[in-house]
Amino acid sequence: MDESFSPEDHKFCETKYFEDFTVGEQFYINSRTQTDAYFAAFQLASGDNHPIHYDIEYCRARGHKNLLAHGFQALIQTAPGAGTFPHVIGDAMIGFIEQSSKFYKPVYAGDTLYPMLTITDLKEQRTTGVITMRSTLHNQNRELVLEGEQKFLVKKRTALA
Numbered sequence: 001m002d003e004s005f006s007p008e009d010h011k012f013c014e015t016k017y018f019e020d021f022t023v024g025e026q027f028y029i030n031s032r033t034q035t036d037a038y039f040a041a042f043q044l045a046s047g048d049n050h051p052i053h054y055d056i057e058y059c060r061a062r063g064h065k066n067l068l069a070h071g072f073q074a075l076i077q078t079a080p081g082a083g084t085f086p087h088v089i090g091d092a093m094i095g096f097i098e099q100s101s102k103f104y105k106p107v108y109a110g111d112t113l114y115p116m117l118t119i120t121d122l123k124e125q126r127t128t129g130v131i132t133m134r135s136t137l138h139n140q141n142r143e144l145v146l147e148g149e150q151k152f153l154v155k156k157r158t159a160l161a
Contacts, residue, residue, distance in 0.1 A: 015090030017157035018129030021119055027133070029083035029115035034069055039109055042073040069107035074146050078115045078135035085117060085133075094128060094153040101148035105139070112140040117150065129154050 032038070043054055051058040052068045059067055078101075080086055086093065107113065114137070121132035131154055137146035 011090070012084070012087035013090075015092050016088050017092045018122070018124070018131070018154045019157050021122060021131060021154075023119050023122060025119045027080070027083050027085040027088070027117040029078065029080075029117065031112055031114045032077060033112045034073070034107060034109055036067075036109060038073070039067055039069065042070060042076075046070065046072065064106070064108070066108040066110055069109070069111075071101075071103050074103065074107045074113070074137060075101050075148070077113045077137055078117065078146070078148065078150070080117060080133075080150065080152075083115070083117065089152070089154060092155040092157075094155060096150070097130070097153050098151040099148065101135070101146055103146055105143050105145040107139065107145055113145070114138045114140075120149075124156070127156055127158075129156055 039053065043049070048070055052062070052064070053070055053073075054067060056067060059065075080096070116136050116138075117133045118136070119131060120134045121130075123130040123132070131152045133150045133152070135146070135148040135150055136144060139145050
C-alpha cells in the first residue's frame with residue numbers, strides 16, 4: 001500500500017467558496033463540433049422525433065442548409081459540468097437553482113460551438129451566496145447563437161467556521 005497517496009487529494013484544484021469568486025471571472029468549456037452522432041444521441045435521449053432534426057431533405061425543403069439542432073441540444077453545450085466550474089466550486093456547491101436562455105441563430109450539424117460561463121453577479125446571503133453566470137454560445141463564424149443565465153447556490157467559507 002502506498003501511504004503517500006490519498007484519494008481525497010486526487011482532485012482538480014482546491015475548492016473555492018462564495019467569497020472567493022469575482023464578477024467577470026470566466027469558466028471555459030471545450031468547443032464541440034455538432035456531428036451526426038451528437039444529433040442522434042440527443043434525439044435518442046430527448047425522444048424528439050421532429051424531422052427538422054433528423055431528415056436532411058425535410059430541412060432543405062424549408063431553406064435550411066443542414067439538420068437543425070434542437071434548442072436544448074445547443075443549450076446543453078453550456079452545461080457547467082462540461083467545463084472547469086464544478087471542479088473549482090467542489091464541495092461548496094449546494095445546487096443549480098435557475099436557468100434561462102435566448103436562442104439567436106440556428107445551430108446546424110457540422111457547426112462548432114464555443115461555450116463560456118462568466119460571473120455577472122454575486123448575491124451574498126447569511127451562510128450561502130448566489131452566483132449568477134452569463135452563458136454564451138458562439139459558432140465557428142463568431143456569431144452569438146445562444147445567451148442565457150445560470151444561477152448556483154454556494155456555501156460561504158465563513159459559514160464553516
